[in-house]
Amino acid sequence: FLHFLKFIYVSWTTLNNFKTGSTEVNTLRMLLHGPVGAGKSSFFNSMDNVLQDRITTRALADSLSGKSFTMEVKKAGSYFPFTFTDIRGMEQEEGNGVHPKDIPKILLGHVKNGYIVKNPISEGNPKYNENPSLNDRIHCLVAVIPANSISLMEQIVIDQLRKVRQKARDLGIPQVIIMTKVDEVCPLVKGNLEKVYASKKIKEKVSLLGVPVNCIFPVKNYHDEDPGNTKMDILILKALLNIVNFASDYVLDQTDNE
Numbered sequence: 001f002l003h004f005l006k007f008i009y010v011s012w013t014t015l016n017n018f019k020t021g022s023t024e025v026n027t028l029r030m031l032l033h034g035p036v037g038a039g040k041s042s043f044f045n046s047m048d049n050v051l052q053d054r055i056t057t058r059a060l061a062d063s064l065s066g067k068s069f070t071m072e073v074k075k076a077g078s079y080f081p082f083t084f085t086d087i088r089g090m091e092q093e094e095g096n097g098v099h100p101k102d103i104p105k106i107l108l109g110h111v112k113n114g115y116i117v118k119n120p121i122s123e124g125n126p127k128y129n130e131n132p133s134l135n136d137r138i139h140c141l142v143a144v145i146p147a148n149s150i151s152l153m154e155q156i157v158i159d160q161l162r163k164v165r166q167k168a169r170d171l172g173i174p175q176v177i178i179m180t181k182v183d184e185v186c187p188l189v190k191g192n193l194e195k196v197y198a199s200k201k202i203k204e205k206v207s208l209l210g211v212p213v214n215c216i217f218p219v220k221n222y223h224d225e226d227p228g229n230t231k232m233d234i235l236i237l238k239a240l241l242n243i244v245n246f247a248s249d250y251v252l253d254q255t256d257n258e
């Protein structure tokens with residue numbers, strides 16, 4: 001049990017002292033995407049909860065407005081130097097939600113906070129940023145996919161996810177997959193979250209995704225638990241630490257190149 005606490009302490013300290021290490025970028029920006037109900041808002045709330053030890057329903061409330069919005073995690077007197085932007089979940093029908101052709105504009109930082117994503121993204125909009133800098137760009141793409149519906153996911157959702165991932169790959173932006181709801185696919189894992197890496201059912205779901213295992217982070221989000229569940233916190237912190245590291249490497253790499 002002590003090694004759990006040590007992991008939490010070290011991760012928490014690392015995140016608390018984290019700085020981007022680039023003079024051009026003060027905040028690492030992550031984009032959350034994935035089907036409606038995948039657990040994007042819950043994942044943000046879970047991170048917020050782990051970092052602050054309190055449940056917040058901010059993300060859930062904001063997500064109902066249909067706007068793209070950026071969430072920051074408060075820290076004593078300021079904010080952590082990373083944000084998560086939630087684009088409205090991709091709908092089953094093309095035409096609702098974000099159009100795939102607009103994804104590169106979002107990734108390249110043309111879309112400011114508060115942009116109403118159901119409108120086509122156009123240059124006339126006051127929330128359109130003509131000349132985004134490295135600081136405005138998305139530095140890590142985070143796909144949120146629920147473990148319990150991977151095999152049932154509509155082809156159109158799978159295609160949309162693939163298109164977004166392809167755009168990010170073309171732009172060289174790092175990507176991770178957060179696999180939520182691991183408790184819903186395996187009773188063993190539901191009983192003991194530590195079993196997540198040993199579970200055959202989870203391995204099966206991971207292999208269905210067809211991406212390298214080191215980019216997939218299984219989590220169980222906080223939804224009706226009390227805060228401070230060590231095993232849940234560890235998976236959430238592991239995911240967050242990796243996201244921050246991927247984003248940070250990307251920014252340093254881009255800073256060298258410019």
Ligand SMILES: Nc1nc2c(ncn2[C@@H]2O[C@H](COP(=O)(O)OP(=O)(O)O)[C@@H](O)[C@H]2O)c(=O)[nH]1
Pocket residue numbers: 034035036037038039040041042043060063089144180181182183184219220221222223
């Ligand atoms: N069992 C379980 N339920 C989850 C998990 N993550 C999210 N949920 C539930 O799934 C539903 C959709 O989550 P939400 O965060 O609103 O999804 P979003 O549309 O992607 O923002 C909510 O009822 C959550 O409580 C999880 O890890 N395990």
Ligand SMILES: [Mg+2]
Pocket residue numbers: 040041042059060063
């Ligand atoms: Mg949401």
